[in-house]
Amino acid sequence: MNFLLSLIFAAIDARTEVGLVERLKRREGSAMSELYDRYGKLVYSVILRMVRETSVAEDLTQEAFLRVWNRVQFFDAEKGALGPWILAVARNRAIDHLRSATNRMSGKTTDIDAPIEHPEAFVNLERDIINSDHARVLKLAMGKLSDKQREVIELAYYEGLSQSEMAERMNQPLGSVKSWVRTALKILRSELEEVVSV
Amino acid sequence: MSAQEDDPRDLYELYALGILEEPERSRLETAIRSGDPEARKRLREAMRNNAAMLASTELVEPPQRLRNRVLSIAGVEHRAWGWRFFWVAATASLLLASVYLGTEWNHNANELAAARTQVQQLLKEAATTNAELAQARNVLRFLEAAETRVVSFGPDEPKPRGRVLLNPGRGVLLIASNLPPAPAGRIYEMWIIPKTPGAKPLPAGLFQTTASGNALHLQEGAVAPDSIVAVTLEPESGSSAPTTTPLFAAGA
Numbered sequence: 001m002n003f004l005l006s007l008i009f010a011a012i013d014a015r016t017e018v019g020l021v022e023r024l025k026r027r028e029g030s031a032m033s034e035l036y037d038r039y040g041k042l043v044y045s046v047i048l049r050m051v052r053e054t055s056v057a058e059d060l061t062q063e064a065f066l067r068v069w070n071r072v073q074f075f076d077a078e079k080g081a082l083g084p085w086i087l088a089v090a091r092n093r094a095i096d097h098l099r100s101a102t103n104r105m106s107g108k109t110t111d112i113d114a115p116i117e118h119p120e121a122f123v124n125l126e127r128d129i130i131n132s133d134h135a136r137v138l139k140l141a142m143g144k145l146s147d148k149q150r151e152v153i154e155l156a157y158y159e160g161l162s163q164s165e166m167a168e169r170m171n172q173p174l175g176s177v178k179s180w181v182r183t184a185l186k187i188l189r190s191e192l193e194e195v196v197s198v
Numbered sequence: 199m200s201a202q203e204d205d206p207r208d209l210y211e212l213y214a215l216g217i218l219e220e221p222e223r224s225r226l227e228t229a230i231r232s233g234d235p236e237a238r239k240r241l242r243e244a245m246r247n248n249a250a251m252l253a254s255t256e257l258v259e260p261p262q263r264l265r266n267r268v269l270s271i272a273g274v275e276h277r278a279w280g281w282r283f284f285w286v287a288a289t290a291s292l293l294l295a296s297v298y299l300g301t302e303w304n305h306n307a308n309e310l311a312a313a314r315t316q317v318q319q320l321l322k323e324a325a326t327t328n329a330e331l332a333q334a335r336n337v338l339r340f341l342e343a344a345e346t347r348v349v350s351f352g353p354d355e356p357k358p359r360g361r362v363l364l365n366p367g368r369g370v371l372l373i374a375s376n377l378p379p380a381p382a383g384r385i386y387e388m389w390i391i392p393k394t395p396g397a398k399p400l401p402a403g404l405f406q407t408t409a410s411g412n413a414l415h416l417q418e419g420a421v422a423p424d425s426i427v428a429v430t431l432e433p434e435s436g437s438s439a440p441t442t443t444p445l446f447a448a449g450a
Contacts, residue, residue, distance in 0.1 A: 041257055042255070049256070058260070114216075116213065116216055156212070157248070157252065160216060182208055185207070
């Protein structure tokens with residue numbers, strides 16, 4: 001009808017993640033811009049924290065967005081949580097890189113249909129889980145962990161080590177590692193769930 | 199880890215992180231792939247917690263070239279001045295408009311200033327991409343045009359409120375607030391009603407409001423300077439003539 005009508009719809013779309021996903025599905029270039037502007041910094045930061053090399057982090061960030069672009073047709077625009085999905089995709093790219101570089105976990109890469117990355121896993125998940133309040137709560141919660149508990153959490157999230165690999169890296173008994181992991185996860189979960197509706 | 203010590207939530211969080219070892223990994227994956235509702239629920243919770251945890255990562259500014267690389271995936275042409283150009287242009291336009299309009303139409307100055315503020319706010323909400331920014335510039339140009347004048351409506355009513363800016367050579371810009379989003383299957387339609395006796399309302403475009411109840415709608419084209427502008431709620435495909443009572447009307 002006229003260009004302002006599209007401005008209005010674009011305004012509505014831009015304000016909602018549903019609209020953004022639908023525009024991605026329609027292969028609108030502007031949607032990719034918006035997606036990057038929303039999540040690019042966080043995705044890059046997570047990947048850089050994991051691989052610790054800027055050139056690799058850039059490659060993997062691009063790869064993560066490419067994967068999202070190629071898989072968004074399977075994403076449920078109405079019920080899916082885009083941010084958590086993108087973060088999972090990004091982290092998996094970094095984990096795959098770390099594993100192939102160190103030949104850990106038999107160099108296994110994340111299957112494109114693996115439940116931990118498939119868009120279906122992100123349906124009915126709180127969209128607003130990624131926000132500064134939750135981040136602040138978790139940072140404070142990390143401060144409540146012991147050194148060993150914090151270390152195993154870092155190894156789990158940012159290096160993708162299994163508990164056996166942590167035990168080997170830390171030169172500690174597997175039982176101790178499992179105990180630290182269990183306690184740390186419980187503390188973090190408890191703090192987070194106080195501020196998130198379950 | 200003994201069965202007695204296992205907390206399923208731990209296992210699902212480790213699984214969601216891709217670091218759960220056998221045999222638990224296969225057991226959980228089988229349950230998830232089978233569609234077991236409990237398994238899927240636990241996976242969702244684990245995904246949620248992991249996402250929140252990752253989102254607490256200290257942020258690092260990525261290089262500009264990364265944005266260009268990512269956008270190239272979607273075939274988006276890089277414009278080095280995209281955002282900066284818009285805001286520079288928009289700011290300059292608004293300054294020019296405020297100076298020009300302020301001197302030309304003292305009687306309308308407050309109205310137009312308020313309209314500009316409202317438009318600027320809407321554009322800040324709306325314009326998040328280069329394509330939308332180009333559209334936003336058109337709206338600002340409309341506001342700058344010499345013949346543009348403004349009529350308020352509904353100032354004493356709780357809702358809706360707004361302004362109609364009419365430019366005989368360019369069209370009509372409607373800015374409304376306190377206008378709830380149209381219900382499912384319905385949409386707002388603007389009408390231009392010439393003041394000539396017996397003239398019928400002319401359809402002037404469909405629009406929807408934002409979630410916060412704001413709307414910005416421009417109908418381009420010549421319009422009689424003494425026209426009345428009205429808005430009705432219509433079926434979502436629009437109507438050729440109003441089918442409901444106008445929600446509001448404004449005109450000279």
